Amino acid sequence: MYGNELDNFRPDIPELGHIPQIGLDGDAPVPDENPVRAQVPTTSEADFDGFQMPQFPLAGELSASETEMFKSVVEKYFGEDIQTYEAPSKITHSRSADDVEPDSKKCLLTDNGFGIGIPETELVRNLHYEEADTIDQTEIRKQFPILDQKVNGKDLVWFDNGASTQKPLRVIDGLSHFYKTDYSNIHRGAHTLAARATDQYEAAREKVARFINAPSTDNIVFVRGTTEGINLVAQTFGRKYLLENDNVIVSTLDHHANIVPWQQVCKERNAELRAIPIDKNGDLILPELERLITPRTKFISVGHVNNTFGTINDVKTIIKIAHSHNIPVLIDGAQSVAHTKIDVQDMDCDYFVFSGHKIYGPSGIGVIYGKKEALELLPPWQGGGNMIKDVTIEKTEFNEPPARFEAGTPNIADAIGLGYALDFVSSVGIHNIERHEHDLTEYARQQIALIPGITLMGNPQKRVSVVSFDIPGIPAPQVGQMLDKEGIAVRAGHHCAQPALRALGYEMSVRPTFAVYNTREEVDRLTDALRRIVGNTK
Ligand SMILES: Cc1ncc(COP(=O)(O)O)c(C=O)c1O
Numbered sequence: 107m108y109g110n111e112l113d114n115f116r117p118d119i120p121e122l123g124h125i126p127q128i129g130l131d132g133d134a135p136v137p138d139e140n141p142v143r144a145q146v147p148t149t150s151e152a153d154f155d156g157f158q159m160p161q162f163p164l165a166g167e168l169s170a171s172e173t174e175m176f177k178s179v180v181e182k183y184f185g186e187d188i189q190t191y192e193a194p195s196k197i198t199h200s201r202s203a204d205d206v207e208p209d210s211k212k213c214l215l216t217d218n219g220f221g222i223g224i225p226e227t228e229l230v231r232n233l234h235y236e237e238a239d240t241i242d243q244t245e246i247r248k249q250f251p252i253l254d255q256k257v258n259g260k261d262l263v264w265f266d267n268g269a270s271t272q273k274p275l276r277v278i279d280g281l282s283h284f285y286k287t288d289y290s291n292i293h294r295g296a297h298t299l300a301a302r303a304t305d306q307y308e309a310a311r312e313k314v315a316r317f318i319n320a321p322s323t324d325n326i327v328f329v330r331g332t333t334e335g336i337n338l339v340a341q342t343f344g345r346k347y348l349l350e351n352d353n354v355i356v357s358t359l360d361h362h363a364n365i366v367p368w369q370q371v372c373k374e375r376n377a378e379l380r381a382i383p384i385d386k387n388g389d390l391i392l393p394e395l396e397r398l399i400t401p402r403t404k405f406i407s408v409g410h411v412n413n414t415f416g417t418i419n420d421v422k423t424i425i426k427i428a429h430s431h432n433i434p435v436l437i438d439g440a441q442s443v444a445h446t447k448i449d450v451q452d453m454d455c456d457y458f459v460f461s462g463h464k465i466y467g468p469s470g471i472g473v474i475y476g477k478k479e480a481l482e483l484l485p486p487w488q489g490g491g492n493m494i495k496d497v498t499i500e501k502t503e504f505n506e507p508p509a510r511f512e513a514g515t516p517n518i519a520d521a522i523g524l525g526y527a528l529d530f531v532s533s534v535g536i537h538n539i540e541r542h543e544h545d546l547t548e549y550a551r552q553q554i555a556l557i558p559g560i561t562l563m564g565n566p567q568k569r570v571s572v573v574s575f576d577i578p579g580i581p582a583p584q585v586g587q588m589l590d591k592e593g594i595a596v597r598a599g600h601h602c603a604q605p606a607l608r609a610l611g612y613e614m615s616v617r618p619t620f621a622v623y624n625t626r627e628e629v630d631r632l633t634d635a636l637r638r639i640v641g642n643t644k
Contacts, residue, residue, distance in 0.1 A: 241534060241542050247623050249274040260593030263628045268413050268441065268572055268619030269597050270463045277467060280526040284519050292518055293492060307518050310525030317528045318458065319449040320475050327508040328521050331472035332440040333363040335459030338474065338511060339436055342484040343405060344371030352402045353378040357390055358609050359412040362602040364438045368407060384609050388415035388564030392423060399431055406435045410442035414603045414615060415564030416547065416572030425454050434480060440464055445543055445570040447536050456480040462520060467527030471520035481507035488513040539622045543571045546620040546629060553633040559640040563615050574615035577640060582614035585639060592635040
């Protein structure tokens, strides 16, 4: 889990020596020789920006006396700067500061139910949510009321998650609460509601940064979604840096959202768009990348996970190759962010974009992560309020990123809603989600492969959450309608990935895609329905 990262923040506090220094998953004590072990700051040297907050035992039971000891140690080392208090016991699985003090980001929680107020939110980013070992499907499904309905007389099966995911109560209720009690425009208001709304919007930015391990909230730009994010980067970068006869590289696996914007800007600048080819399994032929790169290659933009075959691309290798030629890289994370752990610093991408609605959040909100220098490279995109420092009739002085790219009133509520969605994902645990979805995907592939008359498409080496198939003789949209009659929602069509499908000789596919709330029983419902559909055509 996150054991190693937590280890880095373990304290060296003598008074705590007798308290078991267990990690979130009850892992072994940290060896003393751990080279990156944090030193305990004294109050005067406490560098709250420098990640020196000691990590106290976060899992397991602390006795009442240990709890008292913990509090006294915290007070000793942090004195006036820190506040300890009892946190509601019902939130033992969450470390979101918002759960304790809605208006404060200055807290972290421990499993035994007390929190520490800390003076810098920076620290909170380094704390991770506890993951249970398994997913409690019943509990999770209760959080998605939309699933509890009949469609065409049958229990709804939502297998259209690749297009968009359903929303948990945490998002639905959170949005409703925001509109009922705190709604205001942000950043410029002098009144209480403006302050509350601004705090929540910026807290959502903080949650995003933490979720993808961005170094700072300054790396996070809110946009409408992946499509807008890629258009923003393509247009700003392209118009400033692309010259005639330069080229940009995308991949054949990519969604149209990562092809068309680059095609448009290349056309405008008389540059060339190149694509990494794929093999018959739906894997990128990576050795081709080196052949495509020339001294005139200015940008590489590729998808992390393909939306039709579920291929997980080896983006770290792509980024390494690109950087060895000093080429910046954008990763389209629309299909990966909800399914696998994203660590943008480890990935080393220059930009990473994703949409809120594919990760249990609202539609109309998305994110561009950019390295500081990568965002600074880009000129402003849209002009207007918020993105400026000073305006005269003659000229404008622009804001620094991220404000530079957030002109006008943003999608305030949905950014906050995205924060709640990330809370939800974190509370379940992205590794648990990944494991669960992998199980469903492999089970579905095995079961569908057993049905004569159905062809599975693609067989990539590493994949998540997507199965695509063809029933020769029945057009995909018709299969989609037949499944809808059974209450099963799947996508059927070209999935905005025509180059990928065509490379494997298809125009369309039927595509069930899985999320945390789906079950093996639902996969059985799908395969039973498919058997009937195929049987009826004979
Ligand atoms: C890989 C990929 N990229 C980009 C997009 C576009 O996302 P959005 O429509 O949310 O902008 C999608 C949507 O399906 C996708 O699957």
